[in-house]
Amino acid sequence: MTLIDVQDVWFSYDSEVMALQGVSLSIGNGETIALIGQNGGGKTTLAKHFNGLLKPTKGRVLVKDVDTKSVPANRLAFTVGYVFQNPAHQIFSSTVRDEVSFGPRNAHLSEEEITRRTAEAIEKVGLQGYENVHPYDLDYGKQKLLTVASIMSMKPEVYCLDEPTTGQDHKGRWRVAELIRRLNESGATVIVITHDMRFVAEVVKRVVLIANGKILADMPTKEIFERIEMLRSAQIRPPQITQLAHSLSSYKIPQNITTISEMAEAVREQLSALGNLKR
Amino acid sequence: MSPRDTVVEVRDFTYCYPNHAAVLSEVTFEIKKGEMLGIIGPNGAGKSTLCKSLNGLVPHFYGGAIAGTVSIAGMDTMKCTVAQLSLKVGLVFQDPTNQFSGVSTRVDEEVAFGMSMMGYSREVMQPRIEEALRVVGLEKLRERSPYELSGGQQQRLAIATVLAVRPEIIVMDEPTAQLDPIGKMEVLQTMRELNRQGYTIIVAEHEIEALATFADRLMVLDNGRIIAQGSTREILTQVKKLKEIGIDPPSVTELCDRLSNQPLIKKEELPITLDEATALFSHALRGNSK
Numbered sequence: 001m002t003l004i005d006v007q008d009v010w011f012s013y014d015s016e017v018m019a020l021q022g023v024s025l026s027i028g029n030g031e032t033i034a035l036i037g038q039n040g041g042g043k044t045t046l047a048k049h050f051n052g053l054l055k056p057t058k059g060r061v062l063v064k065d066v067d068t069k070s071v072p073a074n075r076l077a078f079t080v081g082y083v084f085q086n087p088a089h090q091i092f093s094s095t096v097r098d099e100v101s102f103g104p105r106n107a108h109l110s111e112e113e114i115t116r117r118t119a120e121a122i123e124k125v126g127l128q129g130y131e132n133v134h135p136y137d138l139d140y141g142k143q144k145l146l147t148v149a150s151i152m153s154m155k156p157e158v159y160c161l162d163e164p165t166t167g168q169d170h171k172g173r174w175r176v177a178e179l180i181r182r183l184n185e186s187g188a189t190v191i192v193i194t195h196d197m198r199f200v201a202e203v204v205k206r207v208v209l210i211a212n213g214k215i216l217a218d219m220p221t222k223e224i225f226e227r228i229e230m231l232r233s234a235q236i237r238p239p240q241i242t243q244l245a246h247s248l249s250s251y252k253i254p255q256n257i258t259t260i261s262e263m264a265e266a267v268r269e270q271l272s273a274l275g276n277l278k279r
Numbered sequence: 280m281s282p283r284d285t286v287v288e289v290r291d292f293t294y295c296y297p298n299h300a301a302v303l304s305e306v307t308f309e310i311k312k313g314e315m316l317g318i319i320g321p322n323g324a325g326k327s328t329l330c331k332s333l334n335g336l337v338p339h340f341y342g343g344a345i346a347g348t349v350s351i352a353g354m355d356t357m358k359c360t361v362a363q364l365s366l367k368v369g370l371v372f373q374d375p376t377n378q379f380s381g382v383s384t385r386v387d388e389e390v391a392f393g394m395s396m397m398g399y400s401r402e403v404m405q406p407r408i409e410e411a412l413r414v415v416g417l418e419k420l421r422e423r424s425p426y427e428l429s430g431g432q433q434q435r436l437a438i439a440t441v442l443a444v445r446p447e448i449i450v451m452d453e454p455t456a457q458l459d460p461i462g463k464m465e466v467l468q469t470m471r472e473l474n475r476q477g478y479t480i481i482v483a484e485h486e487i488e489a490l491a492t493f494a495d496r497l498m499v500l501d502n503g504r505i506i507a508q509g510s511t512r513e514i515l516t517q518v519k520k521l522k523e524i525g526i527d528p529p530s531v532t533e534l535c536d537r538l539s540n541q542p543l544i545k546k547e548e549l550p551i552t553l554d555e556a557t558a559l560f561s562h563a564l565r566g567n568s569k
């Protein structure tokens with residue numbers, strides 16, 4: 001089922017430069033998608049159209065068949081949750097608990113339900129024990145987790161996460177990856193804007209590459225990392241393990257490898273074939 | 280100073296912020312002139328605090344309790360002011376805008392700001408501004424406002440403001456953490472260039488695959504303690520130990536660790552860079568080419 005349908009969208013902030021130039025894509029139920037590309041290319045501008053934070057200058061965006069121009073953004077927030085890149089643009093409460101419970105409280109849910117959802121969201125991002133802490137006393141990585149929790153408590157169908165791994169240490173990255181996996185397993189659609197190609201390779205199934213306001217590619221993760229020339233032209237470096245596969249292209253190593261496990265498997269296979277040859 | 284002089288000497292250093300438990304415990308290490316040391320470890324391990332201890336912000340600005348000693352270019356940080364130390368050691372923060380004066384409207388003015396606060400004359404400042412802008416590659420943007428630069432350019436400006444004072448040692452606290460890939464690359468290349476020019480560099484950094492290509496030594500910090508230090512290779516090839524505390528070694532190192540039961544891959548010679556791994560597998564798979 002199509003949840004978000006972007007139809008030939010053009011957008012300009014100031015009527016001079018077109019930040020989006022004829023973008024079309026549709027996002028289905030239960031997908032995991034990464035929007036990649038250099039800064040200034042239009043990733044965030046596009047993502048802000050998914051929940052009506054921005055409305056197209058030309059073209060239209062349908063969220064569950066409803067034109068985003070015909071409804072206020074606060075109504076779409078129940079369908080599409082947006083987590084900003086900079087936590088400071090989102091956080092405004094004075095405790096972690098208040099921040100996470102704001103959404104459900106604003107939606108006039110029962111006190112019981114608010115408490116339940118708040119505790120659940122805080123637990124899922126791993127911020128138990130920080131309930132009474134001031135958000136700005138958290139480190140940057142934990143602030144980002146908090147902004148995810150405050151959207152989770154709204155239980156949207158689509159999560160849009162703008163650079164969730166920035167400022168995370170390695171453990172934090174995998175916690176975010178695990179979180180996305182679990183959200184997806186529970187039925188949610190997850191869209192991430194990210195520069196972290198290893199994260200892309202291990203977490204999402206579909207990649208949309210955006211540059212100069214246009215979609216350069218929209219394809220399965222495995223396929224996009226094979227397009228060496230295209231990635232190079234967009235100044236994107238694939239994960240190190242994929243780069244290794246590319247540099248071993250003349251030794252029968254598959255070129256669509258994106259994870260360490262796949263590479264280990266491919267090397268074992270080739271080494272044993274070689275052993276057979278020698279024997 | 281001879282090239283192998285010790286420029287940083289930290290002995291049994293323990294530190295607590297006011298009203299907190301120890302964030303650094305019995306930290307001991309030294310750094311030779313011209314070395315590049317990477318500090319790795321999870322967030323909250325004490326990396327930032329250690330960086331701030333090297334230029335005297337800890338304890339002079341933050342207060343708290345200290346045991347042990349930190350000596351920078353022969354100066355005991357407890358016995359010197361932050362201003363005196365700033366002539367020897369420059370600190371670059373994670374968020375470059377935290378470092379800006381907020382009053383300069385041009386890039387070159389920002390580079391001059393720190394020096395003018397120290398009372399340097401225009402004649403002294405001018406060549407230093409030129410030199411600093413050249414090293415970080417911002418000569419052409421000298422008239423721009425610091426706030427109209429990209430993230431990578433802002434961080435390079437922050438580095439230039441530190442360079443202009445001509446310290447012997449540059450400490451960087453996760454200088455690429457909030458940058459996009461192009462910005463990260465710009466800053467990492469600048470770091471490498473400075474080291475090539477002889478600066479001693481200490482950098483807290485999560486970009487392990489980049490550190491693998493140019494750090495001389497690594498220190499692993501966890502819960503305020505140094506749990507390992509040694510050559511970059513010695514540290515990164517301890518795959519199991521790193522993963523236990525939540526640090527991902529370079530992907531190629533992890534790959535070869537998993538394949539170390541294969542006769543062609545020796546546990547003690549695991550590759551740590553893409554080039555090394557390419558060489559290893561090209562050799563192992565030769566005779567198998569298409």
